[in-house]
Amino acid sequence: MSASKSDIVDRVSEETGVSKAVASNIITKAFDQVASALASDGEVKIHGFGNFVVKATKERQARNPATGVTITVPAGRKVSFKPSSDLKKAI
Template sequence: MTAKPMTKTQLVAALAEEMDADKKTANAALDAIAALVMREVAAGGAVTLPGIGKVMCRARPERQVRNPATGETMTKEADRAVKVTIAKALKDAVNS
């Protein structure tokens, strides 16, 4: 089942309907949540979105990688990656 992902416009419209508010309020709420999650995760913290999952920043150590074009092995510096752990409630809803 391949469905197109919901766009921000569609998400704002659905959120406005769910909140029984106008689209401008729903858009402001969505933007505020996105900014809050981005700021907290960028600072190294984690945010739990109830019923959806947990968004966190994970440190990755320095490691050896291979350039697929040349086969050359090189060292990639340590960096950070965003990790999302899906909530059990969402997994159960999808698999039922």
């Protein structure tokens, strides 16, 4: 089962008794704060859930499978997630 943002909003709204608009606003603000913290600090730790960490990727060579042309993929950043032991147990 996958959960979209709207599924999460529906569940939070039902479980807390707040309107869907309020739940959506809270969830959006929470996601915005996580994104902002990752952009500035590069790390977010949520006790009982897990750690989000920004990692640097190196420039590398890749090949277009359709044409066979070699291209250079530029260096970048990616987000890595490590679940907490509590989350691992719940899964």
